[in-house]
Amino acid sequence: MMKIMYTIMMSIMVSMMLMIMCTLISKKSNMDREKLTPFECGFDPISSARTPFSIQFFLIAVLFLIFDIEIAIMLPMITTMKSSNLTSWTITVMVFITILILGLYYEWKNNMLEW
Template sequence: MYVSIWSIGVSIMVSVMLMMMCLFISKTSKKDREKMSPFECGFDPKSSARTPFSIQFFLIAVLFLIFDIEIAIMLPIIITMKWSLTSTWILTIMMFIIILIIGLYHEWNNGVLEWAK
């Protein structure tokens, strides 16, 4: 009984000591120059977050997500080739790729992929 109480007490003390050490170690200046500089996105962190931005960034990000998800869907389909009929498998893959190509063609015709207008 005493051993379990002692081990719980020691683990709580070690946890509290580690949290206190992390708190003291991580103290930094609030006016750190690196944290106040723009990071990758190019937006100024001191200005309002509600400023307008180019819709082209958003459209390219959506296109990236669509094709990223396509890869995630294609990998299991390739693995299931062993267990399905070849004709059914080829039909499924072809329909999937045709739908993606039609979507890409539609976006291309609408001018989504043109950066400068």
């Protein structure tokens, strides 16, 4: 128990020291009009840098990331099948896939997948 407390105290002290050192060392910069403008090779910007984007594109991108992470989580499950209890492994995989399928069904019913 003392090792855990010692480790926690040391990590808090190190992080606090780093934050204090960064605050002392950091250089304050004056934010003037020229520094706040977007940089385009010295020329005036052609269009606004704050153009709106399609929310549908954002939702599709988030869905892609979710299913990409799903694959990254599922691949190691195959290798752990040999070294773990088969019933607990099966239950874990089924619960994981069920949650993903329910999420996909929810998105489909709310027309989030319509472009």
